Amino acid sequence: MSFHLARFILQFGISSRTASINSSSGYYHLLFNPNKRKFTATAIPTAQKSSKEELLVVVGGGAAGVYGAIRAKTLAPNLDVLVVEKGNPLSKVKISGGGRCNVTNGHCSDIKILAEQYPRGHREFKGSFFDMHGPADTMSWFTDHGVALKIEEDGRVFPTSNSSSSVIDCLLSEAKHRGVSLQNRKVVSSASVEAGGKFLLKLEKRTVSFVENVKADYLLIASGSSQQGHSLAAQLGHSIVDPVPSLFTFKIADSGLAELSGVTFPKVEVKLKLENILRNTPHLTQVGPMLVTHWGLSGPVILRLSAWGARDLFSSGYKGTLIVDFVPDLHIEDMKSILNRHKHKYAKQKALNSWPLGFSLTKRFWKYIVDREGLIGDALWASISNNSIVSIAHLLKHCAFEITGKGQYKDEFVTAGGVPLSEISLNTMESKKCARLFFAGEVLNVDGVTGGFNFQNAWSGGYIAGTSIGELAAEATLEEGIL
Numbered sequence: 001m002s003f004h005l006a007r008f009i010l011q012f013g014i015s016s017r018t019a020s021i022n023s024s025s026g027y028y029h030l031l032f033n034p035n036k037r038k039f040t041a042t043a044i045p046t047a048q049k050s051s052k053e054e055l056l057v058v059v060g061g062g063a064a065g066v067y068g069a070i071r072a073k074t075l076a077p078n079l080d081v082l083v084v085e086k087g088n089p090l091s092k093v094k095i096s097g098g099g100r101c102n103v104t105n106g107h108c109s110d111i112k113i114l115a116e117q118y119p120r121g122h123r124e125f126k127g128s129f130f131d132m133h134g135p136a137d138t139m140s141w142f143t144d145h146g147v148a149l150k151i152e153e154d155g156r157v158f159p160t161s162n163s164s165s166s167v168i169d170c171l172l173s174e175a176k177h178r179g180v181s182l183q184n185r186k187v188v189s190s191a192s193v194e195a196g197g198k199f200l201l202k203l204e205k206r207t208v209s210f211v212e213n214v215k216a217d218y219l220l221i222a223s224g225s226s227q228q229g230h231s232l233a234a235q236l237g238h239s240i241v242d243p244v245p246s247l248f249t250f251k252i253a254d255s256g257l258a259e260l261s262g263v264t265f266p267k268v269e270v271k272l273k274l275e276n277i278l279r280n281t282p283h284l285t286q287v288g289p290m291l292v293t294h295w296g297l298s299g300p301v302i303l304r305l306s307a308w309g310a311r312d313l314f315s316s317g318y319k320g321t322l323i324v325d326f327v328p329d330l331h332i333e334d335m336k337s338i339l340n341r342h343k344h345k346y347a348k349q350k351a352l353n354s355w356p357l358g359f360s361l362t363k364r365f366w367k368y369i370v371d372r373e374g375l376i377g378d379a380l381w382a383s384i385s386n387n388s389i390v391s392i393a394h395l396l397k398h399c400a401f402e403i404t405g406k407g408q409y410k411d412e413f414v415t416a417g418g419v420p421l422s423e424i425s426l427n428t429m430e431s432k433k434c435a436r437l438f439f440a441g442e443v444l445n446v447d448g449v450t451g452g453f454n455f456q457n458a459w460s461g462g463y464i465a466g467t468s469i470g471e472l473a474a475e476a477t478l479e480e481g482i483l
Contacts, residue, residue, distance in 0.1 A: 054079050054473055057201055057216040059188045059229060061085025063093055064441030064458035064465075065222035066171050066180075071466025072220075073178040076473035082214075083175070085184040086206060086228065090168045096455065097156070101164035103142060104135040104459065105452040107155030117453040119246070119283070119308045121446040124421045132427070133463040135456055145170050154300075156452050191219065191232045193434065218469045220438040222462060225415040229443040233419050237433040241445045243417030244314040246307045249407035250322060252296035256368050257401070261294040263365055269325040270301055272309050274316045283308040287328060295407055297322070304449040306406070310416040313406070322401045327359050335359075335393040343389065347382035351375055359396065369395055414454055418445045429465035436472070438465040 056072055058065045061083045073081045083089070093101055108114035114134065115125035139149055139157060147170045148160040159166040175182060190202040199216040223229030230240045272284040286308070288301035306313065313320065327335060338356045346354045352375075355366045370377075373392055375384070423432050424439055431437040440461030448454045 054217040054476060055215070056081045056218040056220065056469055056473070057188070057199070057214060058083040058220045058222060059232060060221065060223035060226075060441070060443070061089035061182060061184060062222060062224050062441065062458065063090065063171075063455055064224075064462035065220065066090060066175055066182075066462075067459055068220055068222060068438075068440050068462030068466035068469075069180045070171070070174050070178055071463050072218075072470040072473070073175075073180050073466075075467065075470025076477065077179070078477045079218075079470070079473040081178075081180045082216075083180060083182045084186050084188055084203060085182065086187045086226070087184065089182060089184055090171060092224070093168055093171075093455075094164050096164060097158060099164055100158045100162045101167045102452040102455065103149060103157045103159070103167060104138045104456045105155045106135060106139065106151035106157045108135060114453075114456075117451070118446060118448045118457070119310065120416050121421060121444075121448075121457070124426060127426060129426050129464070130456075130460055132467075133460045135452075137463075138456060138459045141459075142167065142170060145174055154451065187228055188232060189228075191235050193236065197435065199436075218436045218438070218473070220440060220465050220469065221443050222440045222458075222465075224442045225413070225418065226443075230418060233439070233443065236431070236437055238419050238423055238431065241417045241420055243415040244310055245406065245413070246310040246416040246447045247303050247414040247450060248306045249293065249298040250296045250302055250306070250401075250403045251318075251405040251407055252322075252401045253404045254401060256371060257292060257296070258294055260292040260364055260368060263292045263362055264299070265290045265326060266360070267328060268301060269328040270305055271323040271325075272305055272313075273321040273323060274309070274312055275320070276316050277312050281308075281312075284312075290324070293407075296403075297401065298407070300450055307414075307416075307447060307449045310447075318403065318406045320403045322403055324399045324401065326361065326365075326396045326399060330358075332393050332397045335396065336389060339389045339393060340386075343381045343384055347380065349381055350377075351379050351381050351384055352377050354381065414447050415442065416445070416447045418443050420445050427464070428468040429461055430468060436469075438469060440465045 056069070056079055058069045058081065065083055065085075066089065069081045069083050072079060096102055105117070108117065111130050111134070112126055114130055115122045118125055135157070143149060147166050149157050150160045151157050185206045186203050187206060188201050189204045192200050194200055194215070199219045201214045201216055201219070203212050203214055204210065221229045221232055225243055230243075234240055266289055267287065268290045269285065269287045270290070277284070284305065286301050286305045288304065289299050290297060290301050291299035338358060342354070342356045352367060352370055355361060369392060373388060373395060375388065419439055421444060424430065424444070425432060429438045429440055431439065441458040442454065444461070446457055448457055
């Protein structure tokens with residue numbers, strides 16, 4: 001089959017901010033921003049076709065793959081770009097954020113703070129990765145392409161339409177406009193490198209017995225956490241860190257807690273204790289909102305903790321102890337004093353119906369604490385002993401829950417594992433083991449906490465890979481034109 005699309009010639013003039021080039025076949029205009037190293041190019045198509053056909057194959061039609069394909073095609077309109085997707089394109093974008101698509105996070109302008117949102121990748125991402133294409137760049141890109149965005153109080157960025165279709169339609173429309181070819185229901189089942197440096201790829205149709213061989217000049221693997229991408233990477237010389245689940249809820253065997261399903265806590269501190277982890281790991285302590293579910297505990301703070309503890313939880317069989325501080329802004333001695341003052345002020349009231357408002361607890365949860373402490377339901381505050389006061393304070397500061405397993409986080413699935421970051425160059429996303437092989441997104445051993453950070457990794461990686469490929473392809477075209 002042929003992937004011959006309209007051919008363009010793109011020439012770079014980066015010494016000045018704006019360069020115009022006249023040629024016998026048309027007029028070309030190039031914009032250059034020296035601060036961001038970003039190019040925006042528009043060109044009048046020429047009827048003349050290059051004798052050197054170059055092809056980029058992108059494995060994976062998700063956020064990273066489509067974004068990277070668009071970027072490469074924008075910089076090198078002469079390059080044929082084929083995206084191969086085994087399912088429906090941008091399927092994860094569709095379900096993310098409850099169908100709203102959490103595009104990125106708008107509260108992390110500092111690269112070091114942003115990098116800390118990645119349990120795998122926090123050290124490497126403190127370099128130039130997000131400086132080349134960060135959250136602000138992502139928001140600008142979508143806004144410039146017609147998707148109005150909003151930043152919510154917690155920093156999550158969504159389209160103002162509250163529909164992931166706005167993001168999907170934008171990406172697919174831009175891909176079509178640029179001339180990116182998208183084929184779904186196919187898988188790239190094998191990859192090898194020929195003597196001349198081209199990639200020999202085997203494409204198979206998922207529904208019928210159909211195989212075709214394709215030769216590509218560039219290969220971008222952006223297949224997410226699927227085994228397909230890991231297999232191709234291994235075939236091309238890469239090692240793979242075995243993937244394990246990340247971003248999940250905790251199952252808790254506590255009938256009393258199950259009765260609190262739906263209760264939320266704006267701010268708690270949680271610590272994860274595992275038998276196989278004896279050292280004190282700072283990242284296994286997190287602070288944030290928590291939600292009680294009918295199976296256990298969820299919410300941003302639990303999801304962040306599950307991400308940082310993903311590998312340790314996997315090796316422990318998802319068994320451990322969770323220590324929750326329900327009043328993290330108060331010292332335990334202050335809490336004892338507050339409880340004692342409350343006891344004397346409301347001595348004739350039932351302990352079950354009266355509690356310090358400064359603790360910001362719901363009646364349902366206060367009943368849980370009273371029951372767990374073993375107090376009789378109609379006991380008056382006057383009868384509460386000093387020992388019980390100390391015990392209640394300690395329970396609110398160090399409430400232990402036994403983790404019996406992991407749940408799921410809605411329909412979203414994130415893994416820790418993949419191609420090690422040490423095996424690629426983050427400033428180009430090119431493999432250190434195989435020339436013209438690039439990676440982007442979750443196929444790498446990178447995962448972020450909840451809040452738009454996993455998509456930002458996809459946009460950044462896809463953009464950098466697409467830029468690298470596009471510049472190489474444009475340079476090849478320019479050199480051929482000179483010769």
